Amino acid sequence: MRLERWRYTIPLRLRSLFRRRQAERELTDELADHVERETAERIRRGAAPADARREALVAFGGVEQHKEGVRDARGWRPLENLVSDTRYSLRALRRNPGFTAAAVLVLGLGLGASTAVFSVLDAVLLSELPYPDANRLVRIYNQNSPTNLWSLSTVDVQAIAQQQKSFDAFGAARWSDAALSGVGAPEHVAVGRVSAGFFQALGVTAAQGRLLQPGDESPAAPAVVVVSHTLAGRALGGAAAAIGKPITLDGVSHTVVGVLPPERADLAGIRAVAWPALQLAAPTRRGPFGLRAIARLKPGVTIEAAARDLGGISERIFPLWAAGFQDKTARLTPVPLRTTIVGAADRSVRFFAGAVALVLVIAVANVGTLMLVRTSAREQELSVRAALGAARSRMARLVATECLALTLLAALAGLGVAASGVRLVATLAPGLPRLAEVGLDVRAVGFLAVTALLSALLVSLSPLAQVLRRAATPSLVPDARRAGTSRSSNRTRAAFVIAEFALALPLLLGAGLLLRSLLRLQQVDPGFDPVGVGSVSLGLPAARYPDDTARQIFWDRLAQRVEEIPGVVDAGLTTSLPPDNGGDVNNFDLVAHPVPQGTSQPVAPWVGVTNGFFRAMKIPLLDGRPFTPGDSGSAPPVVSVSRAWAARYFPGQPVLGQQLIEGGCTECPRTTIVGVVGDVHYLGLANGAEGVYAPLAQVQARSASLVVRTRGAPASVFSAIRAKVAALDPELPLVESLLLDRLRDSLADPRRWTAMLAGFAAVAVLLAALGIFGLMSYVVRQRRREIGVRIALGAQPGAVTRMIVGRGMRYALLGTVIGLALAAVQMRWLRALLFQVAPSDPMAVLGAAGVLLLAGFLACWLPGQQAARIRALEAISTE
Amino acid sequence: MSKPTDLVQGTLDLLILKILALEPLNGWSVGQRLKQLSADVLQVSEGSLYPALHKLEQAGWITAEWRPSENNRRAKFYSLTRLGRRQLARETEDWRRLSSAITAVVRLREA
Numbered sequence: 001m002r003l004e005r006w007r008y009t010i011p012l013r014l015r016s017l018f019r020r021r022q023a024e025r026e027l028t029d030e031l032a033d034h035v036e037r038e039t040a041e042r043i044r045r046g047a048a049p050a051d052a053r054r055e056a057l058v059a060f061g062g063v064e065q066h067k068e069g070v071r072d073a074r075g076w077r078p079l080e081n082l083v084s085d086t087r088y089s090l091r092a093l094r095r096n097p098g099f100t101a102a103a104v105l106v107l108g109l110g111l112g113a114s115t116a117v118f119s120v121l122d123a124v125l126l127s128e129l130p131y132p133d134a135n136r137l138v139r140i141y142n143q144n145s146p147t148n149l150w151s152l153s154t155v156d157v158q159a160i161a162q163q164q165k166s167f168d169a170f171g172a173a174r175w176s177d178a179a180l181s182g183v184g185a186p187e188h189v190a191v192g193r194v195s196a197g198f199f200q201a202l203g204v205t206a207a208q209g210r211l212l213q214p215g216d217e218s219p220a221a222p223a224v225v226v227v228s229h230t231l232a233g234r235a236l237g238g239a240a241a242a243i244g245k246p247i248t249l250d251g252v253s254h255t256v257v258g259v260l261p262p263e264r265a266d267l268a269g270i271r272a273v274a275w276p277a278l279q280l281a282a283p284t285r286r287g288p289f290g291l292r293a294i295a296r297l298k299p300g301v302t303i304e305a306a307a308r309d310l311g312g313i314s315e316r317i318f319p320l321w322a323a324g325f326q327d328k329t330a331r332l333t334p335v336p337l338r339t340t341i342v343g344a345a346d347r348s349v350r351f352f353a354g355a356v357a358l359v360l361v362i363a364v365a366n367v368g369t370l371m372l373v374r375t376s377a378r379e380q381e382l383s384v385r386a387a388l389g390a391a392r393s394r395m396a397r398l399v400a401t402e403c404l405a406l407t408l409l410a411a412l413a414g415l416g417v418a419a420s421g422v423r424l425v426a427t428l429a430p431g432l433p434r435l436a437e438v439g440l441d442v443r444a445v446g447f448l449a450v451t452a453l454l455s456a457l458l459v460s461l462s463p464l465a466q467v468l469r470r471a472a473t474p475s476l477v478p479d480a481r482r483a484g485t486s487r488s489s490n491r492t493r494a495a496f497v498i499a500e501f502a503l504a505l506p507l508l509l510g511a512g513l514l515l516r517s518l519l520r521l522q523q524v525d526p527g528f529d530p531v532g533v534g535s536v537s538l539g540l541p542a543a544r545y546p547d548d549t550a551r552q553i554f555w556d557r558l559a560q561r562v563e564e565i566p567g568v569v570d571a572g573l574t575t576s577l578p579p580d581n582g583g584d585v586n587n588f589d590l591v592a593h594p595v596p597q598g599t600s601q602p603v604a605p606w607v608g609v610t611n612g613f614f615r616a617m618k619i620p621l622l623d624g625r626p627f628t629p630g631d632s633g634s635a636p637p638v639v640s641v642s643r644a645w646a647a648r649y650f651p652g653q654p655v656l657g658q659q660l661i662e663g664g665c666t667e668c669p670r671t672t673i674v675g676v677v678g679d680v681h682y683l684g685l686a687n688g689a690e691g692v693y694a695p696l697a698q699v700q701a702r703s704a705s706l707v708v709r710t711r712g713a714p715a716s717v718f719s720a721i722r723a724k725v726a727a728l729d730p731e732l733p734l735v736e737s738l739l740l741d742r743l744r745d746s747l748a749d750p751r752r753w754t755a756m757l758a759g760f761a762a763v764a765v766l767l768a769a770l771g772i773f774g775l776m777s778y779v780v781r782q783r784r785r786e787i788g789v790r791i792a793l794g795a796q797p798g799a800v801t802r803m804i805v806g807r808g809m810r811y812a813l814l815g816t817v818i819g820l821a822l823a824a825v826q827m828r829w830l831r832a833l834l835f836q837v838a839p840s841d842p843m844a845v846l847g848a849a850g851v852l853l854l855a856g857f858l859a860c861w862l863p864g865q866q867a868a869r870i871r872a873l874e875a876i877s878t879e
Numbered sequence: 880m881s882k883p884t885d886l887v888q889g890t891l892d893l894l895i896l897k898i899l900a901l902e903p904l905n906g907w908s909v910g911q912r913l914k915q916l917s918a919d920v921l922q923v924s925e926g927s928l929y930p931a932l933h934k935l936e937q938a939g940w941i942t943a944e945w946r947p948s949e950n951n952r953r954a955k956f957y958s959l960t961r962l963g964r965r966q967l968a969r970e971t972e973d974w975r976r977l978s979s980a981i982t983a984v985v986r987l988r989e990a
Contacts, residue, residue, distance in 0.1 A: 026945070026955065029953075029955070030905075030906060030929070030954075030955045031925075031929065033905065033906075033907070033952070033953075033954050033955065034905075034906055034907045034925065034929075036952075037905075037907040037908075038907060041911075060925055061924070061925060061926060065926065066925055066926050066929055066930075069926055069927075069929065069930040070929050070930050070933045072930065073929075073930035073931070073933045073934040073937070074933050074934070074937055
């Protein structure tokens with residue numbers, strides 16, 4: 001029954017809603033037909049035709065009232081009104097293309113940008129990691145202070161695997177580079193050497209074949225590898241065909257046993273294309289610490305319980321290896337996997353979100369101003385409506401509908417902006433994890449809808465208030481435009497503009513501070529001369545270079561042959577390249593000033609080099625002697641230290657001849673300091689330059705970079721170097737780089753931060769300027785007559801301009817001052833991103849305020865000029 | 880316009896449904912037929928008739944159709960739907976109960 005009735009009524013209602021014009025025409029026809037019949041009836045009864053029609057009309061009564069009665073009877077009146085209001089709004093918006101375009105553009109950009117940032121925020125921070133029951137996943141670290149965490153060693157991993165009671169599954173991974181050969185040209189690829197438990201803990205399954213099994217980890221087992229879907233597709237003829245094929249990693253042939261699903265480009269933050277089995281050699285000491293351990297908590301086991309379990313293991317293994325590792329405070333600690341992956345990104349994404357939120361609020365304030373100005377311009381129309389009997393609520397609805405229609409258009413524009421902006425945001429935001437998961441999804445569209453609605457609400461609030469006030473005192477006098485401008489609506493408009501300036505300032509100041517910081521960073525002396533220096537990195541696979549002797553012979557030959565290349569001025573080898581490659585970091589203990597028992601030892605970048613490296617990089621020897629061929633693998637260990645290292649550990653004391661214990665190895669021979677060299681920043685330009693150099697022959701390097709200073713462009717000798725390397729070993733993949741590029745890349749992140757914030761700041765300043773321009777143009781229009789009178793009475797054009805500009809600048813100044821106060825609160829956020837610049841840096845503060853006020857001044861100047869050009873007589877006579 | 884008898888609230892719908900149950904009619908004829916059938920006792924103003932017709936149409940009880948009328952002009956003819964026929968039966972039943980109850984009360988002799 002119900003259903004059957006709806007079948008009749010729904011089409012009818014929809015028709016009266018959407019085919020209103022036809023329904024209206026039919027109603028008119030129907031009523032006209034009634035009058036015709038009545039007339040005919042009266043004529044039939046004997047009335048004169050002319051009289052009959054008149055009488056029929058009189059008898060019929062008010063046609064419009066009957067129509068209203070029918071319209072009410074048809075129901076859905078509110079919706080009909082909404083449709084007609086929307087139509088009216090869209091028509092009105094079309095009539096003002098300038099206003100509409102500006103508002104839609106401003107709000108659309110704001111909404112689109114925030115939606116794009118939300119998508120990134122959502123994917124990176126808010127949503128679960130893409131593993132089953134991901135909240136049970138933890139990564140295990142060694143930890144000796146709240147901020148100092150490091151990876152695990154073979155000892156740790158084996159102890160946990162044997163003794164833990166908290167985990168369903170536990171696995172370890174070593175992330176490294178490897179030379180991939182046997183499929184196409186040899187190349188460097190990222191590999192994750194993992195134990196079987198690693199896949200099991202994450203709950204990952206294979207797309208083809210199988211994943212690793214515990215048996216694969218034994219050194220006697222055949223070498224097998226799981227490969228990524230991309231590698232299978234790129235080099236092995238697809239996922240299905242890949243199974244059983246051999247690939248060579250670092251000279252060892254591995255059989256492909258499985259292929260990961262396409263969406264698994266990284267596992268637990270490790271981005272690799274090949275996953276061979278991790279084979280752990282029996283440990284000889286507690287370190288080195290290079291393994292990532294991942295575990296899945298048993299259901300019901302809390303992370304605290306797991307921490308107690310692991311703490312017990314730490315205490316049990318400490319005494320066994322105390323000879324080489326004396327930090328008794330170090331504990332094995334579980335950290336939620338999610339925290340370890342998104343933790344570092346947290347700050348950058350929040351920072352991004354904060355900046356974009358400010359821009360959105362400014363955009364909303366801007367459209368709010370535009371809307372207010374527009375409503376004021378329509379005062380007369382609204383007055384006429386009020387006088388004709390439009391209810392206040394009806395007029396308020398009209399204004400609200402217009403705001404809503406505007407926001408709807410802006411939201412559509414915003415959707416377009418967000419769709420294209422989401423990738424842009426992902427590339428702009430420095431160093432984000434989980435970017436593969438970023439995309440415009442239902443949640444993002446929902447966010448856009450909610451934000452748009454909120455914006456519509458904010459934008460419509462003050463015009464609504466204005467209309468409601470206005471309608472209370474309907475006025476049709478031509479002067480209505482002036483009479484209607486209440487003080488409070490002017491105040492609201494001014495408040496919007498002041499808010500825009502106040503919010504733009506922190507963005508501008510932030511951009512200024514980052515720029516100052518970037519300039520400071522660019523002035524940092526990297527400690528070497530990058531011009532004309534190139535590098536070629538390579539690693540020696542253990543299969544063909546099984547021991548230190550074999551490797552050392554290769555390095556010696558390479559250095560020697562490269563020096564023979566014409567165009568090469570100096571050549572040397574190093575295990576790490578400045579400015580951003582710390583390479584190995586080693587702990588040490590000074591024999592003269594040992595650390596107290598049971599506390600952690602200091603650490604420093606530990607770089608194995610040949611003398612040629614110092615010459616090629618133009619790093620000066622300040623004191624002591626260079627390394628000699630006598631400093632061989634069998635000779636007593638020696639090091640050179642940087643000036644910063646010497647100043648830190650032996651301030652004001654002689655450094656040469658001091659001794660240290662390397663890597664906690666108390667039984668090894670002491671290391672003697674034989675030289676002091678210039679400072680080089682291995683840990684990034686913003687960080688200190690304490691470094692230790694050891695002769696390459698004494699560090700047993702498996703991989704190194706050849707550094708060459710050339711007479712011409714370094715790239716010109718790369719092919720000659722390739723030939724020399726190939727002559728020694730044709731299967732080694734090489735990675736070439738220029739030291740100038742490395743120096744530039746080391747500033748890529750700060751530069752991106754600065755560019756990003758500068759972009760936001762520019763938009764904010766533009767919007768604030770647009771806002772004040774709109775407001776002052778309106779003021780000039782509103783006070784046209786008064787200004788005309790002033791000019792007629794002899795006011796100088798300059799004085800008129802000054803009056804308008806002065807008024808606008810009061811708002812701008814007030815906003816700037818409020819903005820400074822806001823900034824003082826917010827700038828703490830930036831501190832971590834700044835290098836040698838205080839958040840209160842006077843140059844940046846003055847610069848930001850200056851730029852903002854200048855923009856405000858220019859934006860007020862145009863309306864001021866306009867005011868000065870008002871012709872007195874015209875202005876007075878037009879109203 | 881004279882209003883011989885005010886219609887009891889809600890009875891206009893019943894009367895329109897009843898008249899249209901006899902044959903499809905246009906708005907004007909519905910008014911005329913009501914007057915005729917009630918021997919000029921019941922009369923409905925256009926201000927009530929048309930809203931009532933449209934309301935019944937929206938409710939799905941009657942349906943409207945434009946078709947040529949006797950003088951070859953298009954007119955809107957209303958006819959009863961199946962739902963309307965059920966509604967008519969219900970309202971007729973209600974009316975019988977109501978009117979017999981009122982009649983019974985009114986017939987009581989005053990003591």
